[in-house]
Amino acid sequence: MGAGDAMDETRGMQSGPTGLANREKWAAFDPLVDEHADLIRSIRDRVIDNAGAAPGERMLDVGAGTGLIALEARRHAAPAGVVVALDMSEGALRTCRKRAAETRVPGVPLHVVAGEALRLPFRDSVFDMATGRSVLMYVEDKPAAARELYRVLRPGGRASVYEPINRHMTPARWYEVLDGAALPPGYAEVHEQIAAELRARRHRESPDRALAIAFDERDLVRAFIAAGFSEVKLTYEYVYTEAQRVETKPVEWYLQRAGYAEIARSLIGDDAEALLARFAGMEVTLPQRGKSAEAYLVAWR
Numbered sequence: 001m002g003a004g005d006a007m008d009e010t011r012g013m014q015s016g017p018t019g020l021a022n023r024e025k026w027a028a029f030d031p032l033v034d035e036h037a038d039l040i041r042s043i044r045d046r047v048i049d050n051a052g053a054a055p056g057e058r059m060l061d062v063g064a065g066t067g068l069i070a071l072e073a074r075r076h077a078a079p080a081g082v083v084v085a086l087d088m089s090e091g092a093l094r095t096c097r098k099r100a101a102e103t104r105v106p107g108v109p110l111h112v113v114a115g116e117a118l119r120l121p122f123r124d125s126v127f128d129m130a131t132g133r134s135v136l137m138y139v140e141d142k143p144a145a146a147r148e149l150y151r152v153l154r155p156g157g158r159a160s161v162y163e164p165i166n167r168h169m170t171p172a173r174w175y176e177v178l179d180g181a182a183l184p185p186g187y188a189e190v191h192e193q194i195a196a197e198l199r200a201r202r203h204r205e206s207p208d209r210a211l212a213i214a215f216d217e218r219d220l221v222r223a224f225i226a227a228g229f230s231e232v233k234l235t236y237e238y239v240y241t242e243a244q245r246v247e248t249k250p251v252e253w254y255l256q257r258a259g260y261a262e263i264a265r266s267l268i269g270d271d272a273e274a275l276l277a278r279f280a281g282m283e284v285t286l287p288q289r290g291k292s293a294e295a296y297l298v299a300w301r
């Protein structure tokens with residue numbers, strides 16, 4: 001399994017109505033205490049290398065968490081650079097500060113700053129490079145985040161990010177794979193409304209997970225181009241594996257779990273029964289998509 005798997009990046013995260021508002025869930029997220037630690041270190045090193053990190057530079061790591069990239073970046077900035085680790089989770093930053101104190105790099109201070117990626121608390125053009133790993137995936141307004149990176153980088157500065165791309169691997173939902181023939185004539189629009197409501201519910205119940213699967217590499221590239229970066233390079237890695245488990249289940253099983261019938265009845269009253277009756281005895285087989293996709297993006301200001 002790749003470190004870019006959706007289940008990797010969202011595993012252990014709290015779902016529920018708190019969503020991103022519960023910033024402190026990140027305090028417990030420590031990628032190096034993880035079965036994929038070696039893989040995560042290799043991602044860290046690629047992100048730093050892609051940024052072209054050089055001695056003496058001023059480096060910003062956005063969404064630094066417990067310090068995976070920022071702590072390592074100090075070695076690249078030595079003997080006389082500066083590294084800033086910014087995150088919105090105070091708890092994660094406490095761990096980052098502690099680690100920084102335990103592993104000082106002479107000549108390279110690490111400033112740990114609580115802040116928001118969409119409103120970076122820095123003046124224009126102050127950094128030579130900026131990095132981020134698995135952060136933009138949780139930021140809804142990616143163009144705004146890219147604009148902030150552009151603003152704080154000096155002309156010629158580089159932004160280097162890694163994001164898992166989960167959209168292609170997310171299993172389809174049963175109501176998305178029903179072909180039109182399954183629906184009674186005239187019900188396609190109702191079915192679409194119900195499907196939209198089911199998607200919206202999923203989003204409300206687990207906003208982070210919804211965000212993590214709602215974008216792909218094209219959205220990242222567009223965001224950095226729109227922000228004004230003069231050159232954007234994307235390295236996209238897609239590992240496809242044949243489906244390991246393809247399930248066929250009665251539609252009724254899904255109907256019960258999803259609340260489809262209840263939404264149908266609230267939308268069209270008694271007419272819903274004709275729609276629901278059409279599903280009796282029907283089975284759907286959900287296609288599984290690819291296994292893992294990952295994007296490394298470098299942008300030059």
Ligand SMILES: C[S@@+](CC[C@H](N)C(=O)[O-])C[C@H]1O[C@@H](n2cnc3c(N)ncnc32)[C@H](O)[C@@H]1O
Pocket residue numbers: 009023026029031062063064065066067068069086087088089092115116117118132133134135138139
């Ligand atoms: C999956 S963790 C990755 C942490 C770190 N980059 C690493 O590689 O270990 C995502 C981090 O992004 C931070 N984050 C998410 N959205 C943010 C935002 N809008 N502004 C600042 N930090 C954010 C979270 O607090 C969390 O620490």
